[in-house]
Amino acid sequence: MDRVLNGKGRASADQRARAFRNADVPPPLHVLIDKVAMRPTQVTDADFAAAKAAGFSEDQLFELVVSAAVGQSARLYEAGLAALVEATGSDEAR
Template identity: 50%
Template structure:
């Protein structure tokens, strides 16, 4: 197994554990946070901020969700899912750009 294949397998395992493993947050909500597809407010805005502009998150954002009934454990899981989803999208985009610029084999070589 190449290093690229090994990394891909580890990445799939991580995503599976985060999205499908045990947690305080329902799996469907974790998947929505991962995909940045939650539309309900204030949670949708919170997830968008985590994924795209985490420097703008404030204590007030966490307080709003706590007041809406989310526990600290659930907020932690939502943050992890949103951040992991954003990282995966960025990684996939970078790999696609490498593949386009260098060809598929060049992208594999560049990741080593």
């Protein structure tokens, strides 16, 4: 996660962090990032075209999409661990 958020890249660390959290992402990029995180099967070429028209390069979009996917994966992982702890009453899973 550290490399996704803080490694070298074309998108700024702030942009990647916002995509990772799926929060405070400016329009029209927020549509693409939210779909990647919450409804990935609904991502369309038009979503990418709108983000590119707003001035984002393909490299930046790649990094932001990866950040969004990794962020959502991390949230799901943490939720799963929390559910396991709650179900078993044990914090050993962490």
